[in-house]
Amino acid sequence: MSWFRRIERGLGRGDKRDMPDGLWRKCDGCGEIVYERVIQRNYWTCSKCGYHFMISSQDYISMITDEDSFVEMDANMRSVDPLGFRDSKRYTDRLRSALKKTGLGEAILTGTCTIGEHEAVIGVLDFKFLGGSMASVVGEKVARAVKRALDEKRFLVLVSSSGGARMQEGILSLMQMAKTSAWLGRLSEEKGLFVSVLTHPTTGGVTASFAMLGDLIIAEPGALIGFAGPRVIEQTINQELPEGFQRAEFLLDHGMVDMVVPRPDMRKTLVGVFDFFGDVDRPCDEKERPAILKTPPHIEVKADRKVDGAAPETPR
Numbered sequence: 001m002s003w004f005r006r007i008e009r010g011l012g013r014g015d016k017r018d019m020p021d022g023l024w025r026k027c028d029g030c031g032e033i034v035y036e037r038v039i040q041r042n043y044w045t046c047s048k049c050g051y052h053f054m055i056s057s058q059d060y061i062s063m064i065t066d067e068d069s070f071v072e073m074d075a076n077m078r079s080v081d082p083l084g085f086r087d088s089k090r091y092t093d094r095l096r097s098a099l100k101k102t103g104l105g106e107a108i109l110t111g112t113c114t115i116g117e118h119e120a121v122i123g124v125l126d127f128k129f130l131g132g133s134m135a136s137v138v139g140e141k142v143a144r145a146v147k148r149a150l151d152e153k154r155f156l157v158l159v160s161s162s163g164g165a166r167m168q169e170g171i172l173s174l175m176q177m178a179k180t181s182a183w184l185g186r187l188s189e190e191k192g193l194f195v196s197v198l199t200h201p202t203t204g205g206v207t208a209s210f211a212m213l214g215d216l217i218i219a220e221p222g223a224l225i226g227f228a229g230p231r232v233i234e235q236t237i238n239q240e241l242p243e244g245f246q247r248a249e250f251l252l253d254h255g256m257v258d259m260v261v262p263r264p265d266m267r268k269t270l271v272g273v274f275d276f277f278g279d280v281d282r283p284c285d286e287k288e289r290p291a292i293l294k295t296p297p298h299i300e301v302k303a304d305r306k307v308d309g310a311a312p313e314t315p316r
């Protein structure tokens with residue numbers, strides 16, 4: 001059909017495909033459309049290119065911890081607006097809408113759990129809640145998580161994804177850097193083990209405090225990790241930055257992180273580390289996969305099926 005005839009008839013909108021929300025996702029890494037279930041079964045990574053999708057703090061916790069072992073700490077702690085801050089919106093309105101959007105009380109979920117039967121305290125920042133920014137409540141929850149790990153001699157895992165300190169709380173948010181670092185200093189004196197997991201992106205005040213203080217620092221592949229963003233640095237020093245600058249692999253090459261671990265291997269790696277430090281002789285294998293990630297039996301997923309944009313059969 002020629003273009004001219006097509007213009008005459010108009011482009012039309014065609015029949016709208018009935019495709020339920022959240023069934024497919026476009027990969028930001030390779031641009032392929034991937035079936036959501038396949039992504040989820042693959043630990044929220046792309047089966048084609050290995051791109052790591054951003055996931056919620058709840059999903060990260062379910063991925064790492066033993067099934068049903070997570071008990072949330074300080075669930076009712078909420079931020080206030082100490083400065084009466086307002087930019088284009090009131091801070092209180094931003095908080096309210098973040099709460100509504102994510103169902104979370106703040107940008108971090110902390111709690112006790114077991115990981116491969118090792119007693120641990122875990123804290124996971126959630127980027128969807130105001131960019132995972134560190135407010136006073138976030139800092140306090142991190143501090144309490146460290147204290148709990150200290151008091152009960154548990155391993156500590158903090159998973160970061162953050163834009164930095166929450167500027168709406170001004171100096172109070174910056175003070176959290178000192179507070180969390182001081183508590184981690186105490187944990188270190190008491191020979192506690194802290195594993196810091198850095199996901200995309202970990203920047204600003206979080207990088208400049210607890211995220212880089214891990215006894216072991218593990219990053220996810222391709223994660224942006226830094227203090228100021230590459231554009232700001234480039235403009236400041238007036239020089240072109242090297243390829244892959246501030247990415248996990250670059251930081252590994254330059255000694256800033258200890259390991260780059262793909263998400264499907266994260267739990268296994270943590271269990272292996274805790275086995276080593278907890279003096280447990282046990283091979284970590286596929287059994288370590290948490291039950292929540294097994295494909296539900298009533299849905300058939302074929303990972304190798306060619307995706308052509310057509311809606312899949314309705315799961316029965």
Ligand SMILES: [Zn+2]
Nearest residue numbers: 027030046049
């Ligand atoms: Zn991809």
